[in-house]
Amino acid sequence: MSTHLASQLKSELFSRYSLVPSEQWLSDFLSGSRNPSHPLPSLTSTAHFRLLSTDFTTALSRRQGQLFPSTISDVHTKELVLQTDIPVQVLDIQDTSTSKWAQIEAIERVERGEEIRGREVIRNVPGVNDDDNGNGGEQARDSSSRPSAASSSNVPSDSKKGSTGPHKLLLQDAAGSKAWAFEMSRVERITIVNSNPPMPGAAAAQVPAEGIQIGCKLVLKKGTKVRRGLIMMTPASTTIMGGRVEIWDKKWRDGRKARLKQELERENAN
Amino acid sequence: MQHNVRGSQYVKNYEFTYNFPAWGNCEVTMTSVLGHLTGLDFDQRYKNWRSCPPSQLFDASTTVTIDQDKKAIAENIAQQARWSKVLFIWTDCDREGEHIGSEVRAQALKGNSRIEVKRARFSNTERNHVIQAARSPIDLDDRQANAVAARIELDLRIGAAFTRFQTLSLQPLSPKLENQILSYGSCQFPTLGFVVDRYYRVRNFKPETFWLIKVTHKRDNIKVNFNWKRVHLFDRATVTILFEQCLDSKLAKVTQVQKKPKSKWRPLPLTTVELQMQGSRFLRMNSHEVMAVAEKLYQKGFISYPRTETDQFPRDFDLQALIRKQVQHQDWGQYAQGLMDGGFRQPRSGRNNDQAHPPIHPVNFVGPGALDASEKRVYEFVTRRFLGCCSEDAKGEATDVEIEWGPEMFHAHGLVVLQRNYLDVYVYDKWESSQQLPQFMLGETFEPTEANMTDGKTTAPSYLTEPELIGLMDANGIGTDATMAEHILKIKDRHYVQTRPKAGSGRNQVQEFIPTVLGVALIEGYDNVGLDVSVSKPFLRKEMELKMKAICEGRKSRREVVEESLEQYREVFVKTQRELDTLKRSVTKYVVNEGREQH
Numbered sequence A: 001m002s003t004h005l006a007s008q009l010k011s012e013l014f015s016r017y018s019l020v021p022s023e024q025w026l027s028d029f030l031s032g033s034r035n036p037s038h039p040l041p042s043l044t045s046t047a048h049f050r051l052l053s054t055d056f057t058t059a060l061s062r063r064q065g066q067l068f069p070s071t072i073s074d075v076h077t078k079e080l081v082l083q084t085d086i087p088v089q090v091l092d093i094q095d096t097s098t099s100k101w102a103q104i105e106a107i108e109r110v111e112r113g114e115e116i117r118g119r120e121v122i123r124n125v126p127g128v129n130d131d132d133n134g135n136g137g138e139q140a141r142d143s144s145s146r147p148s149a150a151s152s153s154n155v156p157s158d159s160k161k162g163s164t165g166p167h168k169l170l171l172q173d174a175a176g177s178k179a180w181a182f183e184m185s186r187v188e189r190i191t192i193v194n195s196n197p198p199m200p201g202a203a204a205a206q207v208p209a210e211g212i213q214i215g216c217k218l219v220l221k222k223g224t225k226v227r228r229g230l231i232m233m234t235p236a237s238t239t240i241m242g243g244r245v246e247i248w249d250k251k252w253r254d255g256r257k258a259r260l261k262q263e264l265e266r267e268n269a270n
Numbered sequence B: 001m002q003h004n005v006r007g008s009q010y011v012k013n014y015e016f017t018y019n020f021p022a023w024g025n026c027e028v029t030m031t032s033v034l035g036h037l038t039g040l041d042f043d044q045r046y047k048n049w050r051s052c053p054p055s056q057l058f059d060a061s062t063t064v065t066i067d068q069d070k071k072a073i074a075e076n077i078a079q080q081a082r083w084s085k086v087l088f089i090w091t092d093c094d095r096e097g098e099h100i101g102s103e104v105r106a107q108a109l110k111g112n113s114r115i116e117v118k119r120a121r122f123s124n125t126e127r128n129h130v131i132q133a134a135r136s137p138i139d140l141d142d143r144q145a146n147a148v149a150a151r152i153e154l155d156l157r158i159g160a161a162f163t164r165f166q167t168l169s170l171q172p173l174s175p176k177l178e179n180q181i182l183s184y185g186s187c188q189f190p191t192l193g194f195v196v197d198r199y200y201r202v203r204n205f206k207p208e209t210f211w212l213i214k215v216t217h218k219r220d221n222i223k224v225n226f227n228w229k230r231v232h233l234f235d236r237a238t239v240t241i242l243f244e245q246c247l248d249s250k251l252a253k254v255t256q257v258q259k260k261p262k263s264k265w266r267p268l269p270l271t272t273v274e275l276q277m278q279g280s281r282f283l284r285m286n287s288h289e290v291m292a293v294a295e296k297l298y299q300k301g302f303i304s305y306p307r308t309e310t311d312q313f314p315r316d317f318d319l320q321a322l323i324r325k326q327v328q329h330q331d332w333g334q335y336a337q338g339l340m341d342g343g344f345r346q347p348r349s350g351r352n353n354d355q356a357h358p359p360i361h362p363v364n365f366v367g368p369g370a371l372d373a374s375e376k377r378v379y380e381f382v383t384r385r386f387l388g389c390c391s392e393d394a395k396g397e398a399t400d401v402e403i404e405w406g407p408e409m410f411h412a413h414g415l416v417v418l419q420r421n422y423l424d425v426y427v428y429d430k431w432e433s434s435q436q437l438p439q440f441m442l443g444e445t446f447e448p449t450e451a452n453m454t455d456g457k458t459t460a461p462s463y464l465t466e467p468e469l470i471g472l473m474d475a476n477g478i479g480t481d482a483t484m485a486e487h488i489l490k491i492k493d494r495h496y497v498q499t500r501p502k503a504g505s506g507r508n509q510v511q512e513f514i515p516t517v518l519g520v521a522l523i524e525g526y527d528n529v530g531l532d533v534s535v536s537k538p539f540l541r542k543e544m545e546l547k548m549k550a551i552c553e554g555r556k557s558r559r560e561v562v563e564e565s566l567e568q569y570r571e572v573f574v575k576t577q578r579e580l581d582t583l584k585r586s587v588t589k590y591v592v593n594e595g596r597e598q599h
Helices: A003-017 A023-032 A040-051 A100-111 A246-269 B054-058 B068-082 B095-111 B127-135 B142-173 B188-204 B236-248 B272-282 B287-299 B319-326 B333-343 B373-389 B466-475 B484-493 B517-528 B539-552 B558-578 B580-592
Strands: A079-081 A086-095 A167-172 A178-183 A217-220 A225-227 A230-233 A238-242 B002-004 B012-020 B024-030 B038-042 B062-066 B086-089 B116-119 B209-219 B222-228 B252-264 B394-405 B408-419 B450-457 B497-501 B511-515
Touching: A003 A023, A003 A040, A023 A040, A100 A246, A225 B236, A230 B236, B012 B127, B038 B142, B054 B142, B054 B558, B062 B068, B068 B095, B086 B095, B095 B116, B095 B142, B142 B539, B142 B558, B142 B580, B188 B466, B188 B484, B188 B511, B188 B517, B209 B236, B209 B408, B222 B394, B236 B408, B236 B450, B252 B408, B272 B287, B272 B373, B272 B466, B272 B484, B287 B373, B287 B466, B287 B484, B319 B333, B319 B373, B333 B373, B466 B484, B466 B511, B484 B497, B511 B517, B517 B580, B539 B558, B558 B580
Parallel strands: A178 A230, B086 B116
Antiparallel strands: A079 A225, A086 A167, A086 A217, A167 A178, A217 A238, A225 A230, B002 B012, B012 B024, B038 B062, B209 B222, B209 B450, B222 B408, B252 B394, B394 B408, B497 B511
16 A cells, blocks of 8 residues: 555545544545545545545544644633644534424425325415514515514424524534534534335335534634633534434434424423 | 296296307207206115125216206206207306216217207406407316216215215214214315314423513614514523623623515405305305305306306406406495506416416495395405405505624614505505504614513414414315315315314304314224325325326326326225224224223
């Protein structure tokens, strides 16, 4: 195995993707590579692609400059700015704009097969409820700021298209440290999609879920602000590389409804 | 000249002469029927509930019979046909009416196999309209008649099979069910399904706290409320952090100031579904009552045919003549005059046209003294709606100010209603001016007078009211405008649901629907049977309705539709039979043990 190739690959991965793989991963990759004499650009792409489905805590180097600063989650630090690009993976994603109850209902609708074309059940009919203070031809939703007025029959956005957030993500760096991030302004690909269960009788092939999946890889760019321990994500400060870790994602998806229910119980018990 | 019909108390034969363009000067005998002349039932040997396994009813032979109480009327028609050259049918111009027309034709042909059969097309009983119809006879639409025949057969087979099966199997489970027929209807069940579904959503609801940032600013002695663009979030820590960022950045900057004309659109022409929905909201009558009264008003010649899906008036419709008739009314006469004096505007067109009838509208003037209380309310609604349609939209001006404070955006909205227009006659819509906004300049900065972080709690949805239920049935494609009220009535009659006044609905006394334990037991039971196309969900019935439409449009034959639908329901039936224990468990849980699961 050529160390020259290894160091070239390392340098390419860093300059193009801000990724620094661990020595172990790099050597595994190059020795497993079917044709090591592939041109460098395509080798780099392949390496990048593979990295997207790894666990960053083992596949990436733990070099300084690739990790979260130690005070990143510190609530007492009013503001800190990331000094380098930091590659991270997503361990959890939450929709802060929608109540858990509404999210649970959305999951149940999919479970009941109501998101399948032709099987939709419409549950909300506009124009029938008492507080119709329409402002204009169509009934625009009047965003009242009276504290007790919010109705929970706000249906979260169409499950097929996914939630629009803003979302909170739990991110993990190559050393295993975790920190929460908030989607300050809309980042297109960040969305939770409740996928349809496979049609009865259909082939067992799983329908791939869209949106962000657990294990998804992203890069927080140099200059990203962190306020009181919460990373502020914007489209400009975040690069979503994609990918996922299938077993983590499945576990997360399977347990999501139960988790939401548990949190709801806990909140109501207080 | 009027003659009695032997054997019938209500039906009479009226004789007169008339000159038809098609047939010249004729002696006419006019008679009537009382709804369907014939009924479909199983052959005698299947009539007894225990005579055969219910599943056989999907294929069992049927016969068309004339109901005992209709025999005299049928005989009358056959007799009259014997002495006549032409049969001119004037039943209501909808699917059911077309089918009844075909029944009348069948009877007439018995008396005279060579009689010519024609049909009149009319949408109201106003004199000129009727005369027009008399002048242009058309043919009976056999497709529509077939669609109804298909429906009748499907309702009979599916209804009977499931009703017998579930009654016989489940009744013995509890003395509470003694003498109670557990009826099944392919439309009833999804309707009940909506009620149960909402019931559970309300019961399972748990409130959640959310947080938001409120900004107010005082200027020119006006307190302006700015609403957060994010509305509210369910994460307290995040909102706290965002709020801190706002506070850090002392000054807010005005990023947008817009003054725009705003209008509130006049209503669309009136359809049956709208009449039922709005009727039950505003007129303190349930949908069934509203339709019954509308029917009476139609027959008396005051409004047009009340069963229509059309929400657009044809271009050449003489709206002015209809408005002119209302000028003498004590309540809205002046408004009508205003329309005639230049306030008139062509009504908006919706997207629906059933090609059979125009939107519901007043056809003649009638003074309030000539109507009883409920007739008055319905006629008033129809007329105010019609006049509202022909009016200008309400006009106003909206001011929107957007500010940026720290990383967050807020906006304030002010509305001034400048011209009420249609709102003056269609009193069922509300549009009020909100506070005037003071002047803000684009780009200016200011320190908000007051800002805080507050919280609120989500509130539960409420139980279904009748207008909502109608809206759901319509949106999910079950029931036609003619039948929705009936299905709602049915589930009440069968004790599957109860109604009670909605808390806090005060004077209006809106009723809400609560399922009974029996209703819940049946829906949950069928849902647990795990049917991919559960009978409590709308899609099966929606598909059947679409197939009916296909027959009317000539895309499918009656036989095809009957076979396909029976196939679908037969599968469901077989699965239900296999999983009978699941149904029994559900009934036991709710009806016998009042909701407690037996372990």
